[in-house]
Amino acid sequence: MSYIVPDEQYSWPPGWRILPNGAAIAADVLEAWRAVPVAVAGDCMGRSIGATGLRPYHPDIHTPVCGRAVTVRTRPGDNLIIHKALLMAEPGDVVVIDAGGSTEQAIVGGLMRTTALARKLGGFVIDGAVRDLAEWDEGGMACFARGHTHRGPAKDGPGAVNIPISCGGLVVMPGDLLLADADGIIAIPVAELPSLMPKVQAHLVKEENIRQTNAREKGDSERIDTLLRSKGVMV
Incomplete structure (x- = not known):
């Protein structure tokens, strides 16, 4: 396995967690939800659930994003743990990052976009900043973020993968279905999909x-x- 699963013999350093991905979501379920507008899903969930303050940084904003959430919490301005999450994420997964809303340093850029493209990921949702906008403008990889800056990240940590996070005010659990389109971003617990x-x-x-x-x-x-x-x- 490419991640560490803690047991009674292992104690995580303060601020660190690297936990397994959530269960896979069936392909037919993903395909059905891909056709659902975020606004409609939000209306059916009470009209008050969804990320705010994030904007798309990719040109093909009318192509919906639909995939399993791999969640990341990182120290603002640091992207070491995000690199680990990219290596854990599987094709179609959406990497959802809580960077505290900071836009002082970019935590995802063009080089990480290259990794995501090679791994056929579903996209990024980042409560933080990105850079290398010309590369994102080439399309092919969805990216929603709070802002952008040329200032680059550190790689010191700490951080965590696949824990509950808040991204733009949206609570996201590892393994949730993440929907995003030109209107916004929403996360749906897998257990609620059949009834919703x-x-x-x-x-x-x-x-x-x-x-x-x-x-x-x-x-x-x-x-x-x-x-x-x-x-x-x-x-």
């Missing part, structure tokens, strides 16, 4: 009906007036 999908499908049908009504009648006055009346507004 019917809600998503019903929501898509509902939205399409509203869309057709808006186009046909130049707005859905009955739906809006019904909502207003429910608030006690006489219309």
Whole structure:
């Protein structure tokens, strides 16, 4: 194995953890969720879940990102543990990084992008900074980050792989399904996927009906007036 699994004989140095990846997500499940817009998934999860403050740094933003989350927590400005996570991640996995939101030093750049491309990863979601924007602009590897700077990282640690993290205010557990598109980023616990999908499908049908009504009648006055009346507004 390329990572260390702790046991009763091993004590981690302070601040370090390197734990196994979450269970694989079936290919048919990933394919089904790849077609779900992040906004729709978010609506079905209460409309208040998702990362904020991150922006795409790749040109093909209309190609959705959908994969198992490999989570990383690192000291701001340090990327040693991220390199280890890239070596652990498998094809299609999305590396999700909590770097404390710092944009003073880039923690992922063009050389790491090359590794991710070679390993056929699904992308990066980084609560921190990137650099080498010209390389990200070539496409082929999704990257969402809080900002960018030319200032490079240290490689001292500490850090952790596959622990619960917060990324842009989004709680991400190792092994979660990570969805990202031009609208935003959301993580879904795998155990919730089967019960959530019917809600998503019903929501898509509902939205399409509203869309057709808006186009046909130049707005859905009955739906809006019904909502207003429910608030006690006489219309």
